[in-house]
Amino acid sequence: MNFITSMTLAIAVLGAVLGIINTIHSLNRDRILLKVIPEWVVPKGHDERDLGIRVINLSYIAVSVEEIGFEIKGEKIPLFDPSFEEVEVPLFDSGVSLSRAALGERMFPKRLEPRTSMTVTVPGEVLKSLKSEEFKKIKIAYAITNCGLIFKGSSGALRQAVYDDRIKDRGSNV
DSSP, X not given: OOHHHHHXXXXXXXXXXXXXXXXXXXXXXXXXXXXXXXXXXXXXXXXXXEEEEEEEEOSSXXXXXXXXXXXXXXXXXXXXXXXXXXXXXXXXXXXXXXXXXXXXXXXXXXXXXXXXXXXXEEOHHHHHHOOOTTGGGOOEEEEEETTOOEEEEOOHHHHHXXXXXXXXXXXXXX
C-alpha cells in the first residue's frame, strides 16, 4: 500500500465512524428523558422544610407530565388524583389530604419545555401528620408522562424523610 491509498482508507474509516456516531446521536435526541429527584425545599418566608419531587426534562423536546407521586412495592401512590378538580384527595391512608388548590398553579398535566424543571412539594405539616405504615416503606418517587412513560428516582432527602418518620414513630412508642 502506498501513502495515498492508506490516507484514503483512513479518511473512509473516519467518515464511517463519524456517520455511526451521528446516527446514534440523532436517535437519542428524539428520546424522552426525565430525571426525578426527591429533595428538601424551603419555601420563602417559611422556617420548615417541605419534601418536594423535582422533575427535570433532559430531552430536546417538550414533555407533558401527567402524574407525580411515590411508589411502594410496585404500587403507585400519586400526590393527588389528576382527574379531580378542586377536591381534596387522601394522601396514603393517614386521613391527610392535599388538594389541587393547595398545589396552586401546578395543575396536571403540566408541560415541561426542553431543559426545564418543576417541583411539587408535600408541605412539612403534612409530612409531620403522616402516621401511615405505607410512608415508612417509600423508596422511590416517580413521574408519568402523557404518553405513558414512567421515570423513577430516589435521593438522600427521601431516605431521610422516611428515616426521620421511623425515628419519630419509635420515640412515640417508648
